[in-house]
Structures are given as C-alpha cells and as structure tokens.
Amino acid sequence: MDIKDKVIAIIADQAVLEPSDVTLDSTLDTLGIDSLGLVESIFAIEEAFDISVPFNANDPSESDFDISTVASIVAGVERLVAEQKS
C-alpha cells in the first residue's frame, strides 16, 4: 500500500466510510470529520508513518501542514516521509 492509499484508509476509517468514497479532492468538512476527528487522524498518521506532523488545532491555516483537502494531506505526509528518510 503506498502513502496515498494508507492516508486515505486512515481518513476513511475516521469518517466511517469506505476508502473508495474518499477522493483526493474531498475536504474534511465534506467527509464529516470534526476537530477531534482531525486530531485523531493526525495521530493515526504519525503512528502509521513514524513521523511528527506540525499541527496546532488553534490555527490549522497557520500550521506548516496543509489540511485543506485529502490531496494536500497526502502531499504533506509524502514530504514528511521523504524528509525523514534523508
């Protein structure tokens, strides 16, 4: 399973949806994931990839991690995983 599929599986699990229902242009809002669900998803992502995601719930837009869409989350995780390997 590549990074994209793994992230989608985590988000789908949080949204109680099938992975096939989560598309790259979905937003957390449209998937029905609230602020607690978001914090849990980030925790699951950190555990799955053994990375540390820079995210502050007080100001998601100012965090270094873009959560606006599933695609941006996947891109962020890919970057963090690459940085961790280098």
Added chain:
Amino acid sequence: MKRVVITGAGTINPLGQTVPETLAAMREGRCGISDLEFRDVERLAIHIGGQIKGYDAEAHFNRQQLSLYDRFTQFALLAAREAIGQAGLEFHGQLADTSGVVMGTSGGGLTTQDENYRSVYEEGKNRVHPFVVPKLMNNAAASHMSMEFNLRGPSFTVATACASSNHAMGMAFQMVRSGACPVMVTGGSESMLCFGGVKAWEGLRVMSKDACRPFSANRNGMVQGEGAGVFVFEEYEHARARGAEILAEVAGFAMTSDASDIVMPSKQGAARAIAGALRDGRIDRNSVGYINAHGTGTAANDKTECAAVADVFGHHADALMISSTKSMHGHLIGGTGAVELLACIMALRDGVIAPTIGYEEPDPECALDVVPNEAREAKVDVVLSNAFAFGGLNAVLALRNP
C-alpha cells in the same frame, strides 16, 4: 439566607509565593511563564509553562510530611496557611465541628502517579513506596488541610477539570449562605507539570509553544501552570462580630452544563452560567465593572467567551473590562479559578484591573475591552469570575464590595 464574605486569602503560583507578591506581579503585568524544568522535558514538544521556580519544599515541610504530601497538597497547605493566618481564625469546639474544606483539583497527585508509573514500568521496579495511594488521591489536599487546621465539618474535593476551583468555591458559598457552616476554607490546587502531565496535553494539540495570548488575533493556544489559591469564606455576622477584615463579599454563583461536546465550548452554556450568577446575586448587569475571563488563549474558548459576554450584557459589554490573567500565570487547570479570584479581589479593593498581557493584534471576534498589556486603575463595585471546563461544565462567581 446568610451573607458570605471573604476574610482570608492565600496563594502560591508562578507569579508569587504569597498574595502580596502575586498582586504586585499582576499590577506590573509580569509574566510567570518560563522554560519547564523536570525529568525528560527534552522529549516534549512543549517546553514552556507557569512553573513555580525557587520553591523549596523542605523549607516548609519536614521529611515525614513530604513522604505524604504530593506537590499539589504542599501548594494547598501553603495557601491555606496564608489565608487562615490572615483571617485570624482558630478552630475549636462548635466552630471546628461545623467548618470544613472544599477544594478543587483536576489531576490530584499526578506527579506522584507519574513518578511511580515510571518506576514500575520504565525502571522495572516491583515495589513502590507504601504511601503512594494516600499521596496521589484527589482529596489528599482537602484532607491534610482539615487535619492541619482542625476543620471537622463537611470536607470534600470537586473535580470539574478547568472549572474545579469555581465549582468548589461555589459549593462553599452555598454552604455558608444556607447557614449550614459558619466558615468554609475553599479554593483549588494543581500540579500537572511533569512529563506525563504535559505529554497528555500535547496530544490534544491545543498548547502554545511560545506564549499565552488571550483574545489576541495571533493567539495559538494555552500554556499550563501550577499552584494553589485558598480563601476563607465566612458568614458575614460571624466575621463582623469578631471584627475581621472583610476582603470582599461573595454575592452570587451559578453553574450550567453545555450537554453538547466533550471539548468544544458552547456560547449558550457559558451565557447561562453568567446570567445565572447575576440572577442568583440579584445583581443588575449594568453594575458589573470587571470580568476575570476564563480566557485560555485557544482559538475556540476566547471567541466563544466574548460572544457569551456580549449576549448577556448587550450594550454594557462594551463598557465593562474583561481580562485573562492566564497570560501571566498560565492555566492552573483545577486551581485556576482560585488564583484568578485574587485579581477579582484586587479590582474591588484596590481599584486595579489586572491586564491581559501578550496582547498583540485585535481580533474582531473578541472585540471587548480586554485591558491589554497594562494594568488599569478603575473603581468597580461588582466583578465576575468565569470558568468553563472541558466536558462543558461551567461555573461563574460574582463578588462585590460589602
């Protein structure tokens, strides 16, 4: 119904180890938040807190006492000594039998738990000190206060997270007002600044890495603190008969539950608690001059709290002052309302309004007079203290000059 007055106050917190030291710091707008110092702090993402520095437990307690007193119990006892000393009360006979202690705390002996879990899980030890349980229990502080001062009436501990102190003081107020108790010693104490305590909070991702800036548009979260505040609540005629100095009158109290979300605050729940405290004290809302805000410095709390205040006070919301002293001492969780009540007493007695420091940018969603950065001289007759806890449990106290 009896009238209830405050005849003693005591504290130890990041701003000072006595009430006069604390009030001086609040007047100067000094910040008590600094680098955290404890074992394994380098494994945390958050490195700042309102930690009490320069504190020497052995200067106040002997070795036998320290084997039983977690840090939160030590803080409670030190604050109680100052408060009861100021009140000038000694508890004997009928007074002792009918006076008690209500304390708030959220974590209780969390440092004791942290140290002992580390020893059995990480260090693999198979034996713990025999007093771990009596040291960590949430009622340890209230119990040791009852023992040190011979308070033999109703005593218990209240745990409602960030509102614990206000709930505790509200209970004490009702017990004195009803005539059940002539004196109640009350407040809150907290000491969660240990590796496990801060690590748990980090998980929620609501902590700031640099400062607590309540109501400021660039606020980025809360900063934890530690310490205690203790007060002597006394029936008015009892205090007058013995010529006690009265610091303030406790005029009203209300508590509500949001019944909606485990962490997100609700404007309606907060507004109902504020309006309820005014109603309970038969207070005209236009007479309220100052509110000590819950003001945690999180995005959600501060805007919700300002909206609740605007709802309850209407046009008068623009005339009153509201500040968050958490900007200076951090969030003392179960002890926070007690330390913040000191700012309320200072406003009434000294005519000095403690500032919200660290205020950098106005936020249109917090468009009230938040007394930014510098203390202000102002005469106020009625003040409120807000506390809105995780779990949606709200408690608001109203104080006035007697």
